[in-house]
Amino acid sequence: MTEHQRPRRETVTRPTPKSPQRGPVGAGRDIDEQTTLGETYMRSLLRTQLRLGLSVLALVIIPLAILPMVWAIAPGIGRLTVGPVPLPWLVLGIGVYPLLVLAGWRYVRQAERNESEFVRIVTRQ
Amino acid sequence: MTTTDPALAIGAIVATVLAAVVIGAFGNRVSRTTGDFYVASRAVSPGLNASAIGGEYLSAASFLGVAGLVLAYGVDMLWYPVGYTVGYLLLLVLVAAPLRRSGAFTLPDFAQGRLGSPRVRAGATTLVVVIGWLYLIPQMQGAGLTLRAVVGAPTWVGVLTVGVVVLLAVAGGGMRSITLVQAFQYWLKLVAITLPVFFVVAAWRADGGPEVLAEAPPQFGERTTVVMRDDAVLTLDDPVTVQVDGTVDETAQSGAVRFTAGSYAVQAGTELVFPAGATVPGTETIPSLSGGEWGFPLSNGQSEPLYRVYSLMIALFFGTMGLPHVLVRFYTNPDGRAARRTALAVLGLVGLFYLAPPVYGALGRIYTPELLLTGRTDAVVLTLPGALVGGAGGQLLGAVVAAGAFAAFLSTSSGLTVSVAGVLSQDVIGHRTASPLRAFRLATVLAVTVPVLLALAGESLGVANMVGLAFAVAASSFCPLLLLGIWWPRLTATGALAGLAAGGGLATVAVLITILVGPTDGWAGALLAQPAAWSMPLAFVVMVVVSLLTPREIPTGVRRIMVRLHTPESLELDRGANLTGRGGRWP
Numbered sequence: 276m277t278e279h280q281r282p283r284r285e286t287v288t289r290p291t292p293k294s295p296q297r298g299p300v301g302a303g304r305d306i307d308e309q310t311t312l313g314e315t316y317m318r319s320l321l322r323t324q325l326r327l328g329l330s331v332l333a334l335v336i337i338p339l340a341i342l343p344m345v346w347a348i349a350p351g352i353g354r355l356t357v358g359p360v361p362l363p364w365l366v367l368g369i370g371v372y373p374l375l376v377l378a379g380w381r382y383v384r385q386a387e388r389n390e391s392e393f394v395r396i397v398t399r400q
Numbered sequence: 401m402t403t404t405d406p407a408l409a410i411g412a413i414v415a416t417v418l419a420a421v422v423i424g425a426f427g428n429r430v431s432r433t434t435g436d437f438y439v440a441s442r443a444v445s446p447g448l449n450a451s452a453i454g455g456e457y458l459s460a461a462s463f464l465g466v467a468g469l470v471l472a473y474g475v476d477m478l479w480y481p482v483g484y485t486v487g488y489l490l491l492l493v494l495v496a497a498p499l500r501r502s503g504a505f506t507l508p509d510f511a512q513g514r515l516g517s518p519r520v521r522a523g524a525t526t527l528v529v530v531i532g533w534l535y536l537i538p539q540m541q542g543a544g545l546t547l548r549a550v551v552g553a554p555t556w557v558g559v560l561t562v563g564v565v566v567l568l569a570v571a572g573g574g575m576r577s578i579t580l581v582q583a584f585q586y587w588l589k590l591v592a593i594t595l596p597v598f599f600v601v602a603a604w605r606a607d608g609g610p611e612v613l614a615e616a617p618p619q620f621g622e623r624t625t626v627v628m629r630d631d632a633v634l635t636l637d638d639p640v641t642v643q644v645d646g647t648v649d650e651t652a653q654s655g656a657v658r659f660t661a662g663s664y665a666v667q668a669g670t671e672l673v674f675p676a677g678a679t680v681p682g683t684e685t686i687p688s689l690s691g692g693e694w695g696f697p698l699s700n701g702q703s704e705p706l707y708r709v710y711s712l713m714i715a716l717f718f719g720t721m722g723l724p725h726v727l728v729r730f731y732t733n734p735d736g737r738a739a740r741r742t743a744l745a746v747l748g749l750v751g752l753f754y755l756a757p758p759v760y761g762a763l764g765r766i767y768t769p770e771l772l773l774t775g776r777t778d779a780v781v782l783t784l785p786g787a788l789v790g791g792a793g794g795q796l797l798g799a800v801v802a803a804g805a806f807a808a809f810l811s812t813s814s815g816l817t818v819s820v821a822g823v824l825s826q827d828v829i830g831h832r833t834a835s836p837l838r839a840f841r842l843a844t845v846l847a848v849t850v851p852v853l854l855a856l857a858g859e860s861l862g863v864a865n866m867v868g869l870a871f872a873v874a875a876s877s878f879c880p881l882l883l884l885g886i887w888w889p890r891l892t893a894t895g896a897l898a899g900l901a902a903g904g905g906l907a908t909v910a911v912l913i914t915i916l917v918g919p920t921d922g923w924a925g926a927l928l929a930q931p932a933a934w935s936m937p938l939a940f941v942v943m944v945v946v947s948l949l950t951p952r953e954i955p956t957g958v959r960r961i962m963v964r965l966h967t968p969e970s971l972e973l974d975r976g977a978n979l980t981g982r983g984g985r986w987p
Contacts, residue, residue, distance in 0.1 A: 306967075307974040309959050317959070320966055325887055328493040335489060336717065339482070343709045346697040353697040361613070363697050367478035368758045372751030375489050379744045382493050387737060390968040397971060 302397040320393050324386060331382045335375065342366070405795045406551040412803035413547075416588065417565050420810055423581045444579050444732040450745035452579045453729045455586030457488075457746070458753055459535070459812035460542030461867035463589060463805050466754070468778035468863070470761025471771065472686045473702070474694035477761070479709055480868070481754035483716025487871075488750060491721040492743035497736035498886045498965040503978025505731055506822050507724055507878060513979025514885045516955045517893030523900045525827045527877050528724045530908060531870050532820035533851045535723070536813055538866035540855035542778065543809040545863075549779040550802045556856055562806075563852040566813045570821065571844040578814050579732065585807040586749060592804020593756045596785040596797040603788045604763055612762050613691035618680045618769040626672045626770045634681040634773070635663050637688065642678075646670025672773075680769045686777070694765070704926040707933065712868065715932030719871030722878030725815035728822065735969045760784050778863050781805065813848075820847040868930075869911040876935035877904030880943050886965055888944075889958045895947030903939020907931045 305313030346353035346363065355362040444452070462484065469477035504510035507528055512521035540559045547558035569581065604610070617637070628646070639660045644653040647667035666672070674680075682688030687701045698705040720726060733739040764771065764780035767788050771777045782805060785797035825836065825843035833839040877900050884891045910931035920928065927934065955961070957976055964975035 303971065303973055306963060314959070317962060317966070321887065321962065324966065331493055332490065335486065339486065340710075340713065343698065343706055347706050350696070350698075354692075359611075359613070361475065361695050363475050364478070364695070364758070364762075367475065367482050369755060371482050372485060372754065375485055376744070376748045376751060379489055379492050379747045383740050383744050386497070386740060390737075394968055394971055397973075 301399055306397065316393075316397065320389070323389050327382065327385050327389060331378050335378050339371070405799070408795055408799040409550040409802045412799035413806045416803045416806045417561070417810070419584065419588075420565065420569060420581045420807075423584055446733065446738050446742045446745065448579065448583050449729070449732055450742045450749060451583035451586045452732075453582075453726070453742065453746045454749035454753070455582035455584070455589065455807075455811045456725060456729065456815035457484075457750060457812075458586065458589055458808060459867065460539045460805070460808050460863050462753065462757070463593060463808035464542055464545070464778045464781050465538075465863035465865075465867065466757040467760035467764070467781045468771075469865075470758050471764040471768075471780045472777040473700045474689065475697055476700055476702075476705065476709060478758060479712050480716065481757065483713055483871075484720065485747065485751050485754060486713075486717050487720025488743065488747050490717055491726070492740060492747060495721045495727075495882055495886065496730060496739045496743040499727065499882070500730045500733050500739035501736045501965050501967075501969065502961075503731075503964070504980060505728070506819070506826070507722075507727060507881075508823055508827060509980050510885065511881060511896065514955070514958075514961060515891065515893040515896055516957075517897075520893050520896050520900075521827070523897055523904075524878070524881070525823045527873070527900060527904050528823045529820055530904075531722070531874050531878075532724055532816045532847070533854070534870040534873065534911070535725075535867060536816050536820075536848075536851035537855045538863040539809045539813045539816070540852055541866075542863045543806065544855070545776065545778055546782060546802060546805045546809075549776070549782045550798065559852055559855050562809045562813055563848050565810060566817050567844060567848045569810075570814055570817045570848075571841045578818060582811045582815065585811040588807045589804045589811075590749075590753055592800050592807070593753065593781065596789075596801055597756050597759050599789045599793065599797055600763055600785055601759065604766075607788075610766050611691070612765060613695040615691055616679065617682075617688040617690055618765050618772060620674045620676060620678050620680060620769060621767065622676045624674050624676075624770050626674065626773050628666050628668055628670045628672065629774055629776070631666070631668050632683045632773075632775070633663050633665050634683060635688065636661050636679075636681050638679055640678045641675065643673035644670065646672075680772050683773065683775060685775055686772050688772075703921050704923060707923075707926050708930050711872075711926075711930035711933035714936050715868060715872040715875050715930065717875075718879040718936055719873075719875035719932070721882055722874030723870070724819035724823070724878075725812070728819050729815075737968065757781070763788065817844060817847045866915075869914065872930070872932040872935065873904055873907045873911060875932045876907040876939045879936065880939045884940075884943055884947075888947075889962055890947055890951065890954055891943065892947045892950045892953035893955075894950045894953055895943045895945075898946040899939045899943030902942040903935045906938065907935040910935070 302313065302316050306316055307313070342363075353361070353363050357365055462481065466477065466481050469480060499510070502510055502513065504513055508521045508524040511524040512518060540562055541555075543558035543562040544555035545558070547553040547561070548555055569578065636659055639658065641656055641658050643655065644657045646653065647670055648657065649665050650667075680688065689700055693699045693701065698709070702708060730739050730742075733742050760781045764777075764784050768780055768783050771780055771783070782798065782801055785801055786794045788794070789797055821840060821843040824847055825839040829839045829843050829846075830836065833842065880899055880903065881896055885896070910928045914929050960974065960976040961979070963973055964979070967973055967975070
């Protein structure tokens with residue numbers, strides 16, 4: 276493929292100084308210019324999103340991680356049955372999946388809210 | 401064992417392959433530039449994309465392997481599908497949106513773009529190829545097993561079929577057509593595995609609903625002929641009279657032989673006819689388990705069961721995000737928000753699929769116990785419908801699952817091949833050819849040929865097992881690279897490289913030992929067969945410690961990159977350039 280056939284590369288560039296009114300204002304400029312304030316905004320966004328992610332995961336992974344331990348310490352609990360089906364089959368075979376989707380859904384909703392809040396703060400004059 | 405009408409099964413498989421080729425060719429008309437080839441120019445809608453990701457993610461390990469493992473080793477194996485799904489949640493929560501926003505096409509792109517080091521790129525490229533091939537081998541072996549189980553063809557036929565179809569589809573159409581093909585294949589797989597469940601359960605009930613968790617180990621329901629494919633040591637707990645045609649304990653036998661309780665070495669090719677009601681003997685790989693040992697957790701007789709469960713959880717939870725074919729899909733979303741929503745939809749689609757396989761594993765204990773003896777438990781999904789639902793209905797269901805299984809091999813193999821070929825063409829072949837398109841096609845040939853040869857040469861280790869090993873390597877290399885790269889600005893190139901070498905390198909060595917020497921007992925065996933529990937934390941620690949020791953290497957543009965990764969696209973901010981690493985070759 277020769278040079279002129281190559282598809283255009285998409286590049287996001289910073290706004291030119293000739294049109295300052297089109298560039299970011301307020302906190303947005305602080306982020307672009309990497310001032311201390313801008314860094315504070317960024318650190319707070321990262322921290323909020325990471326904390327949200329980890330808390331959702333903790334809610335899912337900690338109970339799951341405890342299960343084998345419980346079954347090892349108290350085998351009787353792993354032998355409980357609901358009708359003819361042992362409880363571990365119901366938990367691992369069916370029960371976890373809706374919980375995982377629910378956790379994922381809650382995460383997506385909250386992460387989008389966090390981002391909207393960030394946009395609101397940054398674009399505030 | 402051939403309970404499905406071969407003609408019907410072949411028809412269904414050919415239809416699946418044809419559908420892939422036709423949809424692929426249709427997509428090909430739209431794919432004209434290199435960008436189309438790799439990531440469908442990011443013009444794929446979330447619903448289609450989620451189906452395609454689901455189609456790509458549900459591999460032979462999911463379609464055949466999970467049910468096979470459950471049949472052989474019981475409830476502990478349910479951690480496999482749970483792990484595959486939780487892994488996706490981790491991907492959604494920690495990686496999906498930032499990775500899409502990075503603008504990187506491949507993992508090596510991300511590694512180099514984020515850390516500005518060609519050495520890290522080389523390390524990442526090597527690992528993509530290792531993980532991709534490790535994951536491709538069991539797909540090919542699964543195809544061989546399927547064709548043998550349903551039509552009695554030699555193993556190499558299935559392996560070559562998948563190899564050739566994938567080669568044509570990927571080299572011909574690239575990602576755009578693959579997206580359509582894979583979305584179609586998700587729904588085909590879902591129907592193919594779920595539909596027979598209703599019939600199988602109904603047939604089981606009509607049979608009086610025999611106890612799955614009976615106290616005794618599984619028994620042959622009727623007089624059963626078993627042909628041993630490999631040498632095996634059978635362990636009998638009760639005396640039994642078996643019609644033998646072959647070699648037992650190095651003595652040629654032909655006719656009725658009375659076996660007392662004990663162990664017997666049976667040579668490959670020996671035919672054994674067990675009377676109805678005989679207990680299924682245990683083998684070295686699949687012990688004879690009572691209903692309780694099989695049905696209740698941590699009691700299936702494997703060494704260090706608790707360690708194995710935890711290590712498996714770590715490998716699957718943290719390995720998913722490091723699978724190259726899973727990541728490349730995220731670039732087809734228009735923005736970070738869409739990437740998250742797509743990942744959420746995938747979580748639902750994948751979870752829905754995993755409701756079915758355990759049913760096959762459980763009922764297989766009653767109706768296809770001979771698979772325990774031959775070790776071909778991966779075939780239970782294929783043989784159970786025919787064995788349990790008689791007549792034309794059973795034949796039809798058998799053909800449907802065979803088609804679904806082929807869809808699984810094709811879709812996962814295509815996705816893996818695109819990823820492996822992508823990095824090979826970019827980093828290994830790219831500089832030596834005139835056009836990126838030719839480089840990609842050449843790379844595709846290489847990406848398919850190597851695993852096909854390995855699958856033909858290698859001994860099968862069990863489909864889900866092999867895939868588990870690929871996950872362990874991914875969890876110990878790309879997982880820390882992605883998580884620290886996205887969330888920790890102080891990661892350095894030297895730190896990343898050291899972590900990749902320590903975690904990914906040692907996990908690969910452990911995996912190779914397991915494959916070449918075979919599974920061993922005790923702690924050594926458990927540590928080698930399930931390396932993730934030690935190799936994943938090791939990789940994290942090494943990356944963090946070495947990064948802290950080399951603070952001068954922190955890339956100068958890292959703050960700009962963090963803005964790119966984490967701020968919503970709607971904000972007008974300076975994000976620097978896409979993380980495409982070397983650039984040049986990319987559209």
